Amino acid sequence: MISAVMNLIRRGHTSRTLILACSFAAVTACSPPPPSAKLLKETGELSFISNYQDFSVSSQQLADASADFCQTPDQAAKFDTLHTKWKQxxxxxxxIQNIQFGPLMVDNQAWKIQFWPDKKNLIARKVETLLKDGKPITLQRVDEASVVVQGLSSLEYQLFDSKAGSQQRYTGEAGVRRCELLTAVSTHLQNVAEGLYNSWRKDGGNYLATFSETGENNPEFSDDNLAIGYLLxxxxxxxxLIKRDKLERPLAISSSANNEAQGSAPQTQVYQLEWWRSQYSKEAIIANLSALEDIFNANTGYGLDDYLREDKQQAALSDKINEGFKRCIVAASAIDGSLFDIANKPEHRQVILDFHRELSQLLALLRNDLPTALGVSLGFNSKDGD
Amino acid sequence: MQRRQFLISSGALLCAPSSLFASSPANEQASAEFSPVLSAATEPSGNRIGVWRDSGWQYSQPISHRGHDSLYHRRRKELLFFSRRPGRELYIISTETGELQHTKISENGYHYYGHGCLSVDGRYLYTTENHVDNDGAGCIGIYDCEDNYRCLGHMDCEGIGPHELALMPDGKTLAIAIGGIKTLPASGRKTLNPDTLAPGLHYLDLESQRIVEKVAAPHFQLSLRHLDVGSDGSVLIGAQFQGRLPSEQALVYFHRRGETLKAMSTDELPLRFKHDYIASVCIDDHNTWAVTSCPRDNLVCLWNMQNQSLSQVWSLRDCAGAIYDAAYQQFILSNGDGQLLALKPGNSKLKLLAYSAGTQWDNHLSLLV
Structure with a gap:
């Protein structure tokens, strides 16, 4: 802009043109970005990218730990480390599991990371079939194979299944092939995680710019409200997802009511719990909630919480939503033991139902109040198409 | 696309795409990138029907409530727009002037369901209707396009809640998606028969005006609502589940006359619908690909018609209309966010064609070609 003004001066344009050009330059240079742009930029930078980076780093560490373990598969400490790295x-x-837009949704990368629920026990069947077929197990083979043998779900089976996930399976001659698969799947996961992170990074695919610099030249988001819609x-x-798929369906909780019929035991389906083999369902739920809270707040930056408060004069709603996240996390943390273990123990039922009630209340705020406050529709055809 | 190919192409992520969408900035759309589309929409100023060409309405009309599907009567140079149920209006607009020529009100005791199709010669219009005065029985209205869309009568479709219909390639048979849902205007859009739905796919012979084949839906709550017919006689049909969600039922089915209904395969991909709701169904001109939109799950699915399986999935908020644009060899999609997008089989990204802030495109698109 400055050089354009200099050109005007050199070409001897009239003073009026010059004043107009200068004031345009000043306006462009000085006006702060609108609050919505700040919201997208800070949510992208402080929450999304940072989460993708963490996943990329921990996948790398998981791959390293797999390789390290397979050097000396009889060392129990290394198997423990591997378990810890898988959990991280x-x-x-x-x-990032719940992000509804961007590179994660291209050809549904999520499928390569997690296969759940696995109602037909496909993971065990496909992994064992691949182990038995005698052909070399390579990274390329895993990449070209079914998503069922890829990602964290496959690794959970390989590391935590009561039979296939025992350390002894990796020792001796028979263990060599299991180690080949373990390292190939870990490396594949690391590639997927790194690819996702790279596609967001400024010096990579820079999806951050697509998400946060909306406008006519943006191939996806022509204005800020479109991008805010995806945040919503x-x-x-x-x-x-937490309420229905992670709680209601596996634990047979009615979606609306807490007043369960007394006497009859609920028909739980514990093998539909997320991460049932590692009994890590509750921890993953709490991580989901913390991440969603982090997205709402753009970590420490200018998030939806501030945008509601400052730009939409909705401080009360902003506080209620943050309070809702906190109450949900407290309620989930109050569950004693793994969901898999306590699913059918009546004495634990009420704590689970309490958590479910908190989720319902938070969901009502997000689904009913937040769209109106933001001036963004949750869906036009989705609400009542035909 | 073979499954293996699909999986390899999904590995393209490792190349770190700069964006989900192909780069085609909206302001570089001087030349047409898609054929003009007909659609109903809701805008801040109200409900509207019309033709969208390139970056704006070529012409449009306000209407009093939401529209639904539309069609272009090429020979008569007319656009037909159907009211959404329980509307009773059929709007006829001249393509030469863009003016509303005529509003045809359904016969007394009937309302439209929002869809219609033409006979091969363009003489007759067939519409799905609710015979309200006959306790909500479903029927197909026949209209003479050359006599000011005079109603010539109604044919029994042997099912409640007929929704989308299409002419089979033989030119003699209608394929009708029977939703099964009974509603009466007195109770608005409330389902009056939730426990006794009987959805299906019915074929109606135009000469005898009789149903000649009925295929029941695999589940009584699997409301079959939208369909498209390929030039080879294959029928693709999309469902909306009316019971407890998610149903875990297949939602997209393939059919050929005389055969059983076959669920389109998602292979072992965990395509999980939460809301079980297919809006638009569209097959391309070569019967190679088909697209279904799932606005409640914000998903667009591309299906391989040759092996009847899922090929690719995109996330798209509130996606609604889908139509095949043969001139540009692409599907055009619309959504409630005011976007029109191109889906080209083989491309991993959708391409933004047009954007209109505040315009909420309604469920269906048709072409002005």
């Missing part, structure tokens, strides 16, 4: 990667995945979807569908 799973927690970091939970922070991420929050709503995230809580919906």
């Amino acid at each position: 990667a799973t927690i970091d995945w939970a922070a 979807d991420t929050l709503v569908s995230g809580i919906e």
Whole structure:
């Protein structure tokens, strides 16, 4: 802009043109970005990218730990480390699992990371079939194979299944092939996680710019409200996924009521719990909730919480939503033991139902109040198409 | 696309795409990138029907409530827009002037369901209707396009809640998606028969005006609402589940006359619908690909018609209309966010064609070609 003004001066344009050009330059240079742009930029930079980076790092560590373990598969400490690294990667995945837009949705990368629910026990069947077929197990082979043998779900089976996940399976001659698969799947996961992170990074695919610099030249988001709509979807569908798929369906909780019929035992389906083999369902749920809270607040930056408060004069709603996240996390943390263990123990039922009630209340705020406050529709055709 | 190919192409992520969408900035759309589309929409100023060409309405009309599907009567140079149920209006607009020529009100005791199709010669219009005065029985209205859309009568479709219909390639048979849902205007859009739905796919012979084949839906709550017919006679049909969600039922089915209904395969991909709701169904001109939109799950699915399986999935908020644009060899999609997008099989990204802030495109698109 400055050089354009200099050109005007050199070409001897009239003073009026010059004043107009200068004031345009001043306006462009000085006006702060609108609050919505600040919201997108800070949510992208402080929450999304940071979460993708964490997942990329922990997947790398998981791959390293797999390789390290397979050097000396009889060392129990290394197997423990491997378990810890899988858990960290799973927690970091939970922070991005609910993102409803961007590179994660290209050809549904999520499928390569997690295959759940696995109603037909496909993971065990496909992994064992691959182990038995005698052909070399390579990274390329895993990449070209079914998503069922890829990602954290396959690794959970390989590391935590009561039979296939025992350390002894990796020792001796028979263990060589299991180690080949373990390292190939870990490396594949690391590639997927790194690819996702790279596609967001400024010096990579820079999806951050697509998300936060909206406008006519943006190939995806022509204005800020379109992008904010996807933020809203991420929050709503995230809580919906926890409430329905992670609690109601496996634990046979009615979606609306807490007043369960006394006497008859609920028909739980514990093998539909997320991460049932590692009994890590509750931890992943808490990580989901913390991540969604982090997205709402753009970590420490200018998030939806500030945008509601400052730009939309909705401080009360902003506080209620943050309070809702906190209450949900407290209620989930109050569950004693793994969901898999306590699913059928009546004495634990009420604590689970209490958590479910908190989720319902938060979901109502996000689904009913937040769209109106933001001036963004949750869906036109989705609400009542035909 | 073979499954293996699909999986390899999904590995393209490792190349770190700069964006989900192909780069085609909206302001570089001087030349047409898609054929003009007909659609109903809701805008801040109200409900509207019309033709969208390139970056704006070529012409449009306000209407009093939401529209639904539309069609272009090429020979008569007319656009037909159907009211959404329980509307009773059929709007006829001249393509030469863009003016509303005529509003045809359904016969007394009937309302439209929002869809219609033409006979091969363009003489007759067939519409799905609710015979309200016959306790909500479903029927197909026949209209003479050359006599000011005079109603010539109604044919029994042997099912409640007929929704989308299409002419089979033989030119003699209608394929009708029977939703099964009974509603009466007195109770608005409330389902009056939730426990006794009987959805299906019915074929109606135009000469005898009789149903000649009925295929029941695999589940009584699997409301079959939208369909498209390929030039080879294959029928693709999309469902909306009316019971407890998610149903875990297949939602997209393939059919050929005389055969059983076959669920389109998602292979072992965990395509999980939460809301079980297919809006638009569209097959391309070569019967190679088909697209279904799932606005409640914010998903667009591309299906391989040759092996009847899922090929690719995109996330798209509130996606609604889908139509095949043969001139540009692409599907055009619309959504409630005011976007029109191109889906080209083989491309991993959707491409933004047009954007209109505040315009909420309604469920269906058709072409002005």
